[in-house]
Amino acid sequence: MRGTLAAEFLSGNVPTTRLLTAPVEGWDKVEIWIHYGDATVHRHAITVAEERRSPRMQLASDELLRAYRIMKMIREFEERIHIEFATGEIPGFVHLYAGEEAIAAGVCMHLDERDKITSTHRGHGHCLAKGCDVYGMMAEIYGKKKGLCGGKGGSMHIADLSKGMLGANGIVGGGPPLACGAALALKRAGAHGVAVAFVGDGGANQGTTLESLNLASIWKLPCIFVIENNGYAEATSRNYSGAGQRFADRAAGFNMPGVVVDGHDFFAVYDTAAKAISRARDGGGPTLMECAVNRYYGHFEGDAQSYRAPDEVKKIRETRDCINNFTQKMIADRLVDRAELELVDQEVLALIADSVAVAKAAPKPAAEDLLTDVYVSY
Ligand SMILES: Cc1ncc(C[n+]2csc(CCOP(=O)(O)OP(=O)(O)O)c2C)c(N)n1
Ligand SMILES: [Mg+2]
Numbered sequence: 073m074r075g076t077l078a079a080e081f082l083s084g085n086v087p088t089t090r091l092l093t094a095p096v097e098g099w100d101k102v103e104i105w106i107h108y109g110d111a112t113v114h115r116h117a118i119t120v121a122e123e124r125r126s127p128r129m130q131l132a133s134d135e136l137l138r139a140y141r142i143m144k145m146i147r148e149f150e151e152r153i154h155i156e157f158a159t160g161e162i163p164g165f166v167h168l169y170a171g172e173e174a175i176a177a178g179v180c181m182h183l184d185e186r187d188k189i190t191s192t193h194r195g196h197g198h199c200l201a202k203g204c205d206v207y208g209m210m211a212e213i214y215g216k217k218k219g220l221c222g223g224k225g226g227s228m229h230i231a232d233l234s235k236g237m238l239g240a241n242g243i244v245g246g247g248p249p250l251a252c253g254a255a256l257a258l259k260r261a262g263a264h265g266v267a268v269a270f271v272g273d274g275g276a277n278q279g280t281t282l283e284s285l286n287l288a289s290i291w292k293l294p295c296i297f298v299i300e301n302n303g304y305a306e307a308t309s310r311n312y313s314g315a316g317q318r319f320a321d322r323a324a325g326f327n328m329p330g331v332v333v334d335g336h337d338f339f340a341v342y343d344t345a346a347k348a349i350s351r352a353r354d355g356g357g358p359t360l361m362e363c364a365v366n367r368y369y370g371h372f373e374g375d376a377q378s379y380r381a382p383d384e385v386k387k388i389r390e391t392r393d394c395i396n397n398f399t400q401k402m403i404a405d406r407l408v409d410r411a412e413l414e415l416v417d418q419e420v421l422a423l424i425a426d427s428v429a430v431a432k433a434a435p436k437p438a439a440e441d442l443l444t445d446v447y448v449s450y
Contacts, residue, residue, distance in 0.1 A: 127343040128401060136408050139181060139338055141416045143173040143395050146197040148424050149206070150369075153196070153213065156428060157373040163215045164226040169197035171368035171385075174394035175300055176201035178341025179268055179361075182349045186265035188236045188254040190247030192300075193228050194367075195240025198270050202237045204230070210427040216434040222445060223437045244305075245278025247271060248297060252284050255293035255358075264353040266294040274305025276319050285326040285360065294352035296345070299362040300335065306371045307379040323360035335365030336392045339401075366392070 212219030323330025
């Protein structure tokens, strides 16, 4: 142990938990001995069994900062687009993911370049969490030629196959069958890759989703279905549109595990996704994760939201915000410093501001680009 950390530890500035962010499998007790030269100045024994149950204790501080950065990036991206859309410069429809960041981050942090995701019409968060380029995304949303899809897809159809992001999707329930196809290809390739389908609560009622659950189960596909239950499909409350209390209960009918998780809680999502993804990688087949969450903006930008109580979102932002809750836990447990988080904030804000400036100044596709990329041969 380095002297500086030891000194901080003795002064109480570093809690014991900080030293246990990556406990060794099978250990239930750790003794920490602090030496300066030959002298032992402190000996401390900790029972780790309790602490190891908490997923936040399993993440090293650089991973916690990565989680924070992904969520913050999505939030700031969406907040900025909310402002920019109102200027009229962004073409087409935009559906914002703000409020749901913990889901994309908590799931995608377990994925790597082998893995594929399919998305929804509310896809910016999934793209960012899977590693899509911020400049390419912003240019795409502005309909510019150097956007990820040449400016022809816009917000609702961003895709980057090189990152395993198979596309935002204007077809509600369009993602799950694609994820099954990707998962079948991954299974045949034998490299333990997985496919994740993000689906809304409205999308979960589509036949395509139910057929995909069946297919994934009978073919034992490495596929995870993440139902983002934000309580509404457009203006229709989930209570009017979905039979049964929980989507997760439907999983039993398809012979796969079904779990409900708090979609505002990064650690709950992260932990549940870890189990589902590692099960899928090991050939155990699909899992359905239902994440209970809220969206902060309307169904689309411009939605008057007359179907929501006036203070509905305000209350959720104040009490259940995934980033605030994450930050409070991190600071309380002294797992990261506030200064480290502020550095991330500055970096993310600067990046997004620059991506907007670059996107605005970029050229649109030319007339001769109109018919390129319309048909693809395989
Ligand atoms: C097949 C199909 N049916 C209907 C629509 C119109 N539509 C667009 S978004 C949406 C609601 C989707 O709700 P949900 O799946 O809960 O996702 P959320 O918007 O809440 O993220 C509907 C009905 C569509 N795009 N595609
Ligand atoms: Mg919904």
